[in-house]
Amino acid sequence: MDRSGGKGMTRRGLIKAGTAASALAVTAPALAARHAAQGPSSPQESDEWREITPALTAYIAGAASHAVPATIRERARLHILDTLASIVACQPLEAAKLGRSYAAAMSPGGGSPILASRQTASPVDAVFASAMTAHAAEINDFIPSAYVQPGPAIVPTALEAARLNGRSGSELVGAVTAGYEIAGRLPKAIGTRNLYLAGLANHGVAPTFGAATAAAALMGLSTDQVDHMLAYCAQQASGSWQWLLDVRHVEKAFVFGGMGARNGMQAAHMAKLGFTGVPASFDNENAWFRWRAFQGEGANHASLIEALHKEYELSLAAMKRYPVGGPTQPAVRALLDLRRSVRPAEVESIIVAMPGEAATFERANMPALNIPYLAAIIMLDGQLDFVSAQSLDRQANDAAAKIFAQKVTVVRDEAQEMGEGEDRTESARVTLTRKDGTQEERYVAYVPGFPTHPLSKAEVELKAHELVEPVLGAAKADRLVALCDGLDRADSVDPMIELMRFDAA
Numbered sequence: 214m215d216r217s218g219g220k221g222m223t224r225r226g227l228i229k230a231g232t233a234a235s236a237l238a239v240t241a242p243a244l245a246a247r248h249a250a251q252g253p254s255s256p257q258e259s260d261e262w263r264e265i266t267p268a269l270t271a272y273i274a275g276a277a278s279h280a281v282p283a284t285i286r287e288r289a290r291l292h293i294l295d296t297l298a299s300i301v302a303c304q305p306l307e308a309a310k311l312g313r314s315y316a317a318a319m320s321p322g323g324g325s326p327i328l329a330s331r332q333t334a335s336p337v338d339a340v341f342a343s344a345m346t347a348h349a350a351e352i353n354d355f356i357p358s359a360y361v362q363p364g365p366a367i368v369p370t371a372l373e374a375a376r377l378n379g380r381s382g383s384e385l386v387g388a389v390t391a392g393y394e395i396a397g398r399l400p401k402a403i404g405t406r407n408l409y410l411a412g413l414a415n416h417g418v419a420p421t422f423g424a425a426t427a428a429a430a431l432m433g434l435s436t437d438q439v440d441h442m443l444a445y446c447a448q449q450a451s452g453s454w455q456w457l458l459d460v461r462h463v464e465k466a467f468v469f470g471g472m473g474a475r476n477g478m479q480a481a482h483m484a485k486l487g488f489t490g491v492p493a494s495f496d497n498e499n500a501w502f503r504w505r506a507f508q509g510e511g512a513n514h515a516s517l518i519e520a521l522h523k524e525y526e527l528s529l530a531a532m533k534r535y536p537v538g539g540p541t542q543p544a545v546r547a548l549l550d551l552r553r554s555v556r557p558a559e560v561e562s563i564i565v566a567m568p569g570e571a572a573t574f575e576r577a578n579m580p581a582l583n584i585p586y587l588a589a590i591i592m593l594d595g596q597l598d599f600v601s602a603q604s605l606d607r608q609a610n611d612a613a614a615k616i617f618a619q620k621v622t623v624v625r626d627e628a629q630e631m632g633e634g635e636d637r638t639e640s641a642r643v644t645l646t647r648k649d650g651t652q653e654e655r656y657v658a659y660v661p662g663f664p665t666h667p668l669s670k671a672e673v674e675l676k677a678h679e680l681v682e683p684v685l686g687a688a689k690a691d692r693l694v695a696l697c698d699g700l701d702r703a704d705s706v707d708p709m710i711e712l713m714r715f716d717a718a
Contacts, residue, residue, distance in 0.1 A: 265502075266493040268518040270439040276391030276430035277384040279522065286701060288527040289390045291673045292354055293372075294697035295532050296347055296364035297328070297713060298677035301684050301693075302536075302599055303349035304329035305718035308466035312345025313717065325373055326710055330717040336373055337478050340424075343369035344474035348466045350603045351581035352536045352680070356397045357639070357664065358529050359415060360405055365470030366420035367392040370478050371427035375706045380431050382703030388430040390527060395517075396423025397526030403502070404511030409454065411506040417452015420473025421480070428481035444490025445480035447501035460578040461605065532662040532673060536602040537581040540567065541574055542662070543641035544584050544623075547655035548591045551645050557592040557617060559647045566626035566642040575623035580608045585618035592617060599680065639663060685715065 272279075281289075303309050313332055316323075320335035327334060328343040347353055347365030354364040367389060375385040399422050400408055400415040408415050425446050429439050452468045459465045484490075494500040495517070502514065535545045544565045565584050567574070577583040581602050590601050593613060601607055607614065629640050642656045662668045668676070674694050681690035689712060696709045703709075 265495040265514060265518055266440060266443075267436075268521070269495055270436040270443070272518070272521055273391060273395070273426050273429050273439045274434055274436045276426065277380065277387045279387050279391065281387060281390050282525075285390060285525045285527050286386055287670065288525075288530070288667075289386045289393070290697050290700050291668075291670060292364055292393070292527065292530060292532070293368055293386075293389060293700065294677050294694060295354055295673055296368040297693060297697070297709075298680040299350070299353045299364070300329045300343060300347045300369070300713065302352065302680035303346050304684070306346075306349035306603065307461060308349035308463045309342075309346035309717070311463060312342035312349075312466070312471055316342035325377070326714055328369055328372075328710075328713045329715065331714055332717075336377060337475055337482065340370045340373050340478050341471045341475040343373075344424075344470035345466045346470075348470035349462065350536060350599070351462075351538045351579075352533055352599070354530055354532050355539055356393070356526060356530045357539065359397045359400045359419060359526070361396050361400060361415050361419040361423075362469050363393050363396045363420060363423050363530070365466075366424040366473030366477065367396065367427050370424040370474045371431060372706060372710065374428040374431035374478070374481070376710055378431050378433065380706070382700035382706055382709075384431060385706055386700050388427040390525070391430055392423040392427035393530060394521070394526050395426045396420055397529060398517050399423075402512070402514050402517040403507045404509060404513070406511050407507050407509045410509070412453060413450070414452035414454050414456060414468060416456070417468045417472055418450040420469070421450055421476040422446050424474050424477025425480045426477075428478050429484070432481055432485055434481065434484055438484040440492055440494075441488060441490045442480045442484035444492070444494045444500075445483050445488065446477065447494050448490075449476040449480065450501065457573075462579060462581075462603070465579075529664045531664050532668050532676070534660050534662045534668065534672075534676065535597060536599045537587060537597075538574075538579075540569060540639050541582060541584055541587060542660040543567070543639055543657035544574075544643060545587055545591065545597060546660050547641055547643035547657045548588050549597065550655050551643065551653055552591055552595055555592075555645060555647070555653065559649075560592060560617075560620060561646045561648045561650075563588055563621045563646075564644045565621065565623045566629070566644070567623065568626060568629040568631075568640060571623045571625040575621075580604055583608065583618075584623050585621035586614060588621045589614040589617035599683075 313327055313330055316327055316334035316338035317332055320338045323333050323335040325333055325336045325339035327339050329346055344365045347369060353362055355362045371385055371389045371392060396419040399419050405415060425442055429442055434442060456465045456468045491500055495502040533539060533542060535542055537545055574582055574584045580586055586608050591597050640658050644652060644654045646652050659666050677694055678690045681693055693712055
C-alpha cells in the first residue's frame with residue numbers, strides 16, 4: 214500500500230443524519246453496524262470502509278511495551294540523542310529563552326524540569342519550554358514524506374511522562390517509537406495536500422498526536438481514555454502555514470515544537486483525569502478525521518493503522534547533518550566541498566540548482582534557510598558553524614557576507630524533481646565560476662541523514678558531540694551518548710534528566 218502521501222482511495226459519502234448532534238453521538242461500532250445493515254451503495258464503498266479507532270487506541274495504550282525490532286529501537290534511541298543534543302545546543306537562542314520565561318510565568322514553583330536549564334514548571338509548561346528549545350534552530354530531525362519534525366515535541370513530552378510515572382528507559386523507547394509512528398502516519402493518511410488546502414500545517418497537527426501518544430503510553434491510559442484523549446488532540450490540531458513568514462524562528466518553534474508538546478501532554482492528562490470527548494473521532498462520520506476537507510485526493514485513512522508493527526515511520530525519519538533547513542543541506546555540502554579548493558577572492562558567481570521552490574531559499578529571511586547567506590559564510594569562514602547559521606545579526610550586518618551573497622543565484626531544476634506521488638527528494642547542483650572563467654561543479658544527490666541514506670550510529674554520535682561539547686564539555690557529551698545508547702537497559706530516566714539540568718545561557 215502507498216503510505217507516501219500519493220494518490221489515495223475513493224472516499225465514502227457522509228451519512229445523511231437527521232441532525233448534526235445525533236450524527237456526532239454515533240460511535241464507530243454503531244456506524245459500522247449501520248453501514249453493514251444498510252448495505253453499501255457501491256462496491257467501492259464496501260471495500261473502503263474499515264473501523265480505525267479500536268486498532269489505533271489499542272496500539273497507543275500498549276505502546277510502552279510493544280515488541281519492536283532491534284534496528285528500530287536503535288533508531289529511536291538515536292533520535293532521542295539527536296533531540297537532546299539539539300536542546301543543549303539551542304538553549305541560548307531566543308525561542309528557548311522565551312519558552313522558559315513563559316513556563317516560569319505560568320507555573321512558578323512547579324516540580325517538572327525544563328530541559329537544558331535549572332528551572333522547573335508544571336508538566337505541561339515544562340514540556341512546552343523544552344520543546345521550544347528543541348526547535349529553536351534548524352538542527353532537529355524530520356520525516357520528509359510527512360512534512361513533520363517529530364523530535365522536538367515528542368521526546369521532551371515522553372521524557373517527562375516517563376519521569377512522572379517512574380517508567381524505565383525501555384518503556385521510554387517504546388513510547389517514543391509509537392509517537393513517531395502516529396505523527397508520521399497521520400498527515401499521509403489525511404493527505405498532505407489536503408492538510409495544506411485546509412490551511413493546517415502538518416508541523417503543528419502531527420506533533421500534537423505524536424506527543425499525546427507517547428504520553429498516554431507512559432501514563433498507562435486505557436483504550437477508552439486514549440479514545441477521549443484523541444478527541445482533545447483533534448480539538449487542538451492546529452498550526453498555520455504562516456510560519457513560513459517567520460523571521461526570528463520563535464513562532465516556528467511554537468508551531469513545530471512547543472504547541473504539539475503542550476497540546477499532547479495536556480490532552481493525555483485531561484483523559485487521565487476523566488475528561489470525556491466525542492468517541493471514535495477517527496471513525497465518526499462527522500468528526501475531525503473524516504471531515505470533508507480531509508477526503509480529497511491523496512487521502513488514505515486506513516493507512517493510519519495498516520501494517521502497524523511491520524512498517525515503521527522511524528525508518529522514514531531523517532536527521533540534519535548541518536544546522537540548516539532540510540532542503541538546503543545538499544547545497545551546503547556542495548559548498549563546503551568547493552571551499553576546499555576555492556578561495557572567496559576567486560569567485561565570480563555561484564549558481565545553486567535545486568528541486569522545488571528555489572526562490573524561497575534565495576530570499577528567505579531566516580538565516581538557516583537563506584542559501585546566498587549560507588554560501589557567503591561558508592566561503593568567507595571556510596566552515597559552517599551552528600552560531601553563524603542561526604545569526605540574524607550577522608545576516609543583517611556583516612557587510613562582507615552581504616556583498617558575497619549577491620554573487621549567488623538559486624534556481625529551480627525540474628530535472629531533479631520526482632513525479633507526482635513519489636517520495637520527496639533533496640538534492641542540489643552547485644556551479645561555481647571563477648573570475649578567470651573556469652568552473653567547478655558539484656552535484657549532491659542527497660546528504661547522509663536522509664531516509665534513503667541514514668546517518669550511521671557513529672555519525673549521529675559525532676553530531677551530538679559537535680553540539681554538546683561546546684556547552685557541557687567532552688565528558689558530559691560522552692555521558693549523554695552513553696545514557697541514550699543504554700536506554701533499553703536503564704531502570705530509570707532520572708540520570709538522563711539530571712544531565713540535562715544545567716545553568717542556561
